Amino acid sequence: MGMMRQYELVDRVRSYNPNTDEDLLNRAYVYAMRAHGTQKRASGDPFFAHPLEVAAILTDLKLDDATIVAAVLHDTVEDTAATLEEIESMFGPDIRRLVDGLTKIKKLDLVSKKAAQGENFRKLLLAIADDVRVLLVKLADRLHNMRTLHFVPPEKRLRIAEETIEIYAPLAGRMGMQELREELEELSFRHIKPEAHATVTKRLEEVTAREGRVIGEIELDLKEKLAASGIQAEVTGRRKRPYSIWKKMERKSVSFEQLSDIFGFRVIVEKPEDCYRVLGIVHMTWPMVPGRYKDYISTPKQNDYRSIHTTVVGPGHSRVELQIRTDAMDRIAEYGIAAHAHYKDGRPGEPIQLGDESRAYQWLRRTVDLLNEGDSPEEFLEHTKLELFHDQVFCFTPKGRLIALPRGATPIDFAYAVHTDVGNSAVGAKINGRIAPLLTELQNGDEVEITRAEGQAPPAAWESLVVTGKARAAIRRATRAAVRRQYAGLGRQILERAFSRAERAFSDEKLKAALKRLARNTVDDVLAAVGRGEMYSGDVVKAVYPDLEPEKRATAEGKPAGAPSGKGWFELRQGENLKFKLPGEGPSDSAIPIRGLGRDLPVRFAPQGGAVPGDRIVGILTPGEGVTIYPIQSPALAAFDNEPDRWLDVRWDLDDKVAQRFPARIALKSINEPGSLAQITTTIAEHDGNIDSVSMNRPNPDFTDVTIDLTVWDLKHLSAIISELREKRVISRVERVIG
Ligand code: MN
Numbered sequence: 059m060g061m062m063r064q065y066e067l068v069d070r071v072r073s074y075n076p077n078t079d080e081d082l083l084n085r086a087y088v089y090a091m092r093a094h095g096t097q098k099r100a101s102g103d104p105f106f107a108h109p110l111e112v113a114a115i116l117t118d119l120k121l122d123d124a125t126i127v128a129a130v131l132h133d134t135v136e137d138t139a140a141t142l143e144e145i146e147s148m149f150g151p152d153i154r155r156l157v158d159g160l161t162k163i164k165k166l167d168l169v170s171k172k173a174a175q176g177e178n179f180r181k182l183l184l185a186i187a188d189d190v191r192v193l194l195v196k197l198a199d200r201l202h203n204m205r206t207l208h209f210v211p212p213e214k215r216l217r218i219a220e221e222t223i224e225i226y227a228p229l230a231g232r233m234g235m236q237e238l239r240e241e242l243e244e245l246s247f248r249h250i251k252p253e254a255h256a257t258v259t260k261r262l263e264e265v266t267a268r269e270g271r272v273i274g275e276i277e278l279d280l281k282e283k284l285a286a287s288g289i290q291a292e293v294t295g296r297r298k299r300p301y302s303i304w305k306k307m308e309r310k311s312v313s314f315e316q317l318s319d320i321f322g323f324r325v326i327v328e329k330p331e332d333c334y335r336v337l338g339i340v341h342m343t344w345p346m347v348p349g350r351y352k353d354y355i356s357t358p359k360q361n362d363y364r365s366i367h368t369t370v371v372g373p374g375h376s377r378v379e380l381q382i383r384t385d386a387m388d389r390i391a392e393y394g395i396a397a398h399a400h401y402k403d404g405r406p407g408e409p410i411q412l413g414d415e416s417r418a419y420q421w422l423r424r425t426v427d428l429l430n431e432g433d434s435p436e437e438f439l440e441h442t443k444l445e446l447f448h449d450q451v452f453c454f455t456p457k458g459r460l461i462a463l464p465r466g467a468t469p470i471d472f473a474y475a476v477h478t479d480v481g482n483s484a485v486g487a488k489i490n491g492r493i494a495p496l497l498t499e500l501q502n503g504d505e506v507e508i509t510r511a512e513g514q515a516p517p518a519a520w521e522s523l524v525v526t527g528k529a530r531a532a533i534r535r536a537t538r539a540a541v542r543r544q545y546a547g548l549g550r551q552i553l554e555r556a557f558s559r560a561e562r563a564f565s566d567e568k569l570k571a572a573l574k575r576l577a578r579n580t581v582d583d584v585l586a587a588v589g590r591g592e593m594y595s596g597d598v599v600k601a602v603y604p605d606l607e608p609e610k611r612a613t614a615e616g617k618p619a620g621a622p623s624g625k626g627w628f629e630l631r632q633g634e635n636l637k638f639k640l641p642g643e644g645p646s647d648s649a650i651p652i653r654g655l656g657r658d659l660p661v662r663f664a665p666q667g668g669a670v671p672g673d674r675i676v677g678i679l680t681p682g683e684g685v686t687i688y689p690i691q692s693p694a695l696a697a698f699d700n701e702p703d704r705w706l707d708v709r710w711d712l713d714d715k716v717a718q719r720f721p722a723r724i725a726l727k728s729i730n731e732p733g734s735l736a737q738i739t740t741t742i743a744e745h746d747g748n749i750d751s752v753s754m755n756r757p758n759p760d761f762t763d764v765t766i767d768l769t770v771w772d773l774k775h776l777s778a779i780i781s782e783l784r785e786k787r788v789i790s791r792v793e794r795v796i797g
Pocket of ligand 1: 108
């Protein structure tokens with residue numbers, strides 16, 4: 059392969075930019091050539107051939123002088139004696155910045171261990187966001203490296219190919235550079251799945267040999283019809299690439315034979331209105347395939363892609379996909395963000411129709427904003443990758459603002475895309491005027507109105523249900539803050555009690571003075587740590603009053619250790635368990651009041667199920683044994699998911715005259731305080747609950763986990779007891795346990 063000569067590089071640039079600074083290009087050429095000297099690539103070629111090839115790729119994208127020069131210089135600082143200072147003095151600060159950015163991202167390993175990968179991805183995006191030309195050079199660099207990957211030792215190939223298909227190809231796509239993305243994917247695919255690549259390629263050739271004639275017919279027919287209608291159009295046929303076919307086979311899990319639209323046409327016209335005229339002619343000539351028509355002209359993709367897509371059934375039942383767009387749209391489709399970088403130095407060029415701020419830039423900026431919102435690098439990487447790969451849906455606010463979201467997005471994602479405050483206060487949604495659950499998957503064209511209520515915090519569970527990184531990060535922040543506030547409040551209660559038991563004054567100022575001893579930064583940190591159980595209240599008292607004798611706290615109320623006292627207080631040590639059964643009524647033996655079953659079937663409640671009247675219940679039939687009743691929300695039911703025949707529709711059939719109690723189980727977390735268990739048992743008793751047994755476990759000195767088996771009349775009764783318990787200051791959590 060002959061190396062590009064100095065005059066050839068200048069000629070290439072001058073062909074699209076007559077005002078190019080030839081002297082600058084010449085100086086860069088000579089500088090880089092001298093710097094790389096006799097270095098060789100893995101192929102045995104002189105190393106200098108590589109930066110020249112990278113520059114050549116960028117001249118195909120018609121980029122400005124600074125980008126071309128940066129490409130020629132991109133490996134000098136890392137691999138040779140050249141310095142950034144020297145580059146600045148010779149080529150100016152703009153080019154220094156570009157080369158600096160490229161040098162920084164050169165060594166980033168983007169498929170390494172997760173934490174490092176996230177951090178590296180972050181650095182990459184920051185470098186790109188600084189000047190998108192850094193990405194353009196990097197992508198061209200990667201493209202040339204991929205084209206020559208077979209020279210690299212096999213053990214290194216896979217890592218480079220994976221990094222390319224996971225990071226650089228999607229980034230190119232998101233920046234709107236489809237040609238480049240496809241070539242990167244294709245080259246990676248060849249190395250990552252060589253057998254799949256070979257199979258698909260062979261099949262493609264067979265199909266082309268068989269159906270190529272039909273494609274020719276369609277092309278001819280289409281050209282004639284367009285000419286007859288007086289539409290100036292350029293029609294080009296193309297075969298899909300092996301990787302895009304493979305991806306479709308994987309995504310839809312279909313075989314090669316079931317794939318129909320392997321051939322496509324691109325129709326390029328002059329004016330946007332011509333696109334719709336062509337569409338009309340196409341649909342009147344061949345039947346369209348429903349569901350395949352997409353109008354990305356009226357709603358462009360997030361990467362500025364605009365085009366009309368449709369698929370028709372041509373002669374011989376071949377499906378053919380058509381992309382119809384104008385010349386200007388095609389340029390954006392091919393060059394993407396590079397089209398906006400044309401003639402950056404203010405030289406006359408063809409005007410680009412889109413605004414200064416392309417959507418691809420906006421996406422980049424939003425993503426970089428996310429970087430500053432405190433996500434861990436792994437989380438950030440995961441979300442951004444998700445957004446890179448997802449298709450888009452386009453929705454509207456009631457005022458008509460377009461909100462682009464990844465496919466699978468919900469009204470919650472929508473709300474956060476509008477504004478973080480809207481997301482945090484969202485309580486409901488209307489989709490196209492109808493009330494809809496917040497977890498509805500949004501469809502293209504939906505108009506979404508968010509109902510808000512102030513003082514709301516988003517439920518933590520939303521975090522796993524949303525698909526946008528922005529929503530996820532905001533929900534995590536909001537729930538973290540809310541949980542922290544809760545724990546801090548609880549910690550304050552615990553500390554107030556602990557200090558009063560020790561007969562010492564408690565105040566934020568005193569706590570502040572002891573922060574160093576407690577190894578925390580703020581009073582809130584201490585409160586939250588105590589509330590979470592990470593720090594023991596006694597240690598805080600000791601840190602504030604180091605002179606305090608240790609017995610003070612243990613003997614504060616002088617209770618006997620290890621035995622139930624009159625108040626129901628137990629001195630459990632950390633890690634100890636205690637179980638005891640109280641004399642109670644127990645579940646009654648009267649007939650089980652279930653309707654919907656044959657009389658002769660034995661019926662019982664699931665032992666851990668704890669169904670009480672008011673619960674929605676199901677019966678599970680075990681042939682030869684009878685029917686077992688479970689509450690519908692019982693996790694045990696998952697075991698019968700695949701046996702629908704065993705599920706019986708049953709209902710409660712209570713006899714008002716026969717009073718009957720049912721067993722239930724609740725779990726509580728209680729602050730360790732004299733009398734706390736007494737408060738719990740008293741509350742249950744006052745509300746007519748019957749305790750069967752109590753078991754306790756002390757995870758740390760400040761808390762006790764309590765599990766109580768009790769009997770209640772029905773669900774309403776049980777719920778009333780739970781909400782009374784929730785009101786108690788000593789209890790930090792209560793929930794019903796269903797086995
Ligand atoms: Mn390079």
